[in-house]
Amino acid sequence: MPAYDWPIDTENLPVMRIVTPRNVVMCGIFGKSFAYYSLRERMPVILTKVIDYLSREGNKIKTKHGATDEDVRSLIQYINKLKNDLITNKKYDPLTVDTPEARNWNKWIEETDSQCYFLNTWVFTECYVYRRLREGCELTNGLQNFDPFDEQKERSFQNSLEPMCVVAEKLTTMLQNGDKDKRKADFVTLLKICLWANKCDLSLSMGEQVSLKSDVLNNDANKTTTPCMGTIDPFQMILDLKDKVLVDESSKIYDRVIAKAEVMAKAISAEPEVQSVSSEKGSPTASPPVEEETKEGEELPKIPCPSKMTTPDAVMFDIVCDNAGYELFSDLCLAHFLIAQEIVQKVRFHVKKIPWFVSDVTPNDFKYVIESCRTADYKKEMALEIQPEAPEGEAPENARSVLNADTLRQLGEAWTKFLEDGTFVVMCDDFWTSPHVYKDMKKYDPNLYRKLQFAVAVLFKGDLNYRKLLGERNCNPTLGFEAALQGFMPAPLIALRTVKADLICGLPKGKFEQLNKFDEKWMEKGDYGVIQFCPKSEALKPSDRPCAEYGAECRGVVCAQH
Incomplete structure (x- = not known):
């Protein structure tokens, strides 16, 4: 693994110049790990860029949010202290905003064994820094809705219009009915479009804009940044990077998703008809509003309580999103395909409630991407690679397309x-912006775990989700994906990730050592990807907990009202 050259402050930080040992959680105390580099170098740069943004665009930000000079000043001071506490390995400060979620955070801080930035688990510290950044906004009067990364995300979307137009043109042919082989091939193609779109990570680049040009294929081991979206054809990219997919279970994923969806559809059709509608919160069912006037003796509609249901009301596919911009666009394309081909009836997108890891999707980002696609304005004349021959007697056509x-x-x-x-x-459940790994979801958010159980499959996007799936543990790289999940199996799980952190599972024997010899930093740059699948899932049984949408009292198999 890489031996970094930056200075290590051994006086204030007991750093060991070793990589993360096997089967140990990722932590900033290991000086040759990507966790240490991220805490020491990447995160302070990200915070500095937020300060620069507030200083540079203060007037624009104040006008947009109705904020004052004092709001901007106090937020800058807050972030400066946060950055200083991070780089000097101070003890975590408790959150001071008084909300149930903030109180939970303070409880988790008290319960953790190590309450210092570099001494605690890497994922806990990273999540804590982004939650504190959010608190800095919450403590102001005028910047409570401020997204410190909005400018970077919007610019990233605009820079990706060309590949989005290329993919959009091709998608229209995929949405049409075709034979089974074509449908499977199109699904696999879209899955790989989603995989390589995950290269567009503004957290990895510390907020710097990235563009996907032909030099993405450059195997120069000394390159430290990964280019993303530009003039290259995303479909050609799939072919060019075929050997960069270290684990590819996309064919198996398609077969299992189709089979599970068909079984689920039959189970739903066999259920007794009940009056139900999908809730806005994404729960399997929610009762319709009870009429204010009910005739005497008339029964209220009987609605199955979601906590007791063992069959959803629709065939659903879930996507746990990662980055906004082009990556979210690719997720939407896959979702559209699943709907158009009648594989599923609904797609649920799980996003972050607050700005997170620079470019992660929030509800506002979701709306922005769809609205920006709906109103997109882009036009480019492109040269064709091969000029068609003109029939005899006709002038040759100009070998260009628009x-x-x-x-x-x-x-x-x-x-x-x-x-x-x-x-x-x-x-946008709170759990996604908590510091907890996914094997602990049932403990900290059993309602979310149960919601996921209603999906035909759950697709987890990106590196942070992958780290949390593996419990932030540096397992043996040949350990199977199922074993690495440590019991987290609410539904069949798909992991789509370009490798940007030094932990991985499911590799063929000897592959890890082979890649290390070629490039010691291969796990940090997003040049390689995995498409992994665990088909197993925990059986959906009636819950012993009341449904969150139905109040504290469980009304049994059917609910007369909320």
Whole structure:
């Protein structure tokens, strides 16, 4: 693994110049680990750029949010202290905002064995820093809705219009009915579009804009940044990077998703008919409103309580999102395909409630991407690679074509309607911005765990989700994906991730050592990817807990009212 050259302050920080040992959680105390580098170098740069943004665009930010000079000043001071506490390995400060979620955070801080930035688990510290950044906004009068990364995310979207137009044009042929082989091939292609879109990570680049050009194929081991979206064809990219997919279970994923969806559809159709509608919160069912006037002797509608249901009311596929911009666009394309091909009836998108890890999707980002697709304006004249021969007696055609946003706008319109009619559902549970790894989800958020159980499969996107799936543990790289999950199996799980942190599972024997010899920093740059699958899932049984949407008292198998 890489031996970093930056100075280590051994006086204030007991850093060991070793990589993270096997089967030990990632932590900043290991001086040759990516965790140490991230805490020492990447995160302070990210915080500095937020301060620079507030200083540079203060007037614009104040106008947009109705904030004052004092709001901006106090937020800058807050972030400066946070950055200083981080780089000097201070003890965590408790959150001071008084909300149930903040009180939970303070409880988790008290319960953790190590309450210092570099001494605690890497994922806990990272999540804590982003939660504190959010608190800095909450403590002001005028910046409570301020997203410190909005400018970077919007610029990233605009820089990705060209590949989005390319993918949009191709997607239209995939949405049409075709034979089974074509449908499977299209699914696999879209899954890989989603995989390589995960290279567009503004956290990895510390907020710097990235562009995907032909030099993405450059195997220079000395390169420290990964280019992302530009002039390259995303479909050609799949072919060019075929050997960079270290584990590819996409064919198995398609077969299992189709089989599970068909079984689920039959189970739903066999259920007794009940009056139910999908709730905005994404729960399997919610009761319709009870009429204010009910005729004497008339029974209220009997609605199955979600905590007692063992079959959902629709065939659902879940996506636990990572980055906004082009990556979210690719997720929407996959979701649209699943709906158009009638594989599932609903897709639920799990996003972050607050700005997170620079470019993670929030509800506002979700709306922004769809609206920006719906109103996109892009046009580019492109040279064809091969000039067609003109028939005899005719002048040769100009070997150029025009790429525009017409199809992209049509997709934006369709996705807007999907949101309105509930085909697409956006969910943002607090757990996704907690410091907990996923094997502990049932302990800290059993209601979310149960919601996931209603999905035909759950797709986890990106590196942070992957780290949490593996429990932030540096397991043996040949350990199987199922074993690495440590019992977290609410539904069949798919992991799509370009490798940007030094932990991984499921590799063939000897592959890890082979890649290390070629490039010691291969795990940090997003040049390689995995598509992994665990088909097993915990059986969905009636819960012994009341449904969160139905109050503290469980009313049994059927609920007369909320």
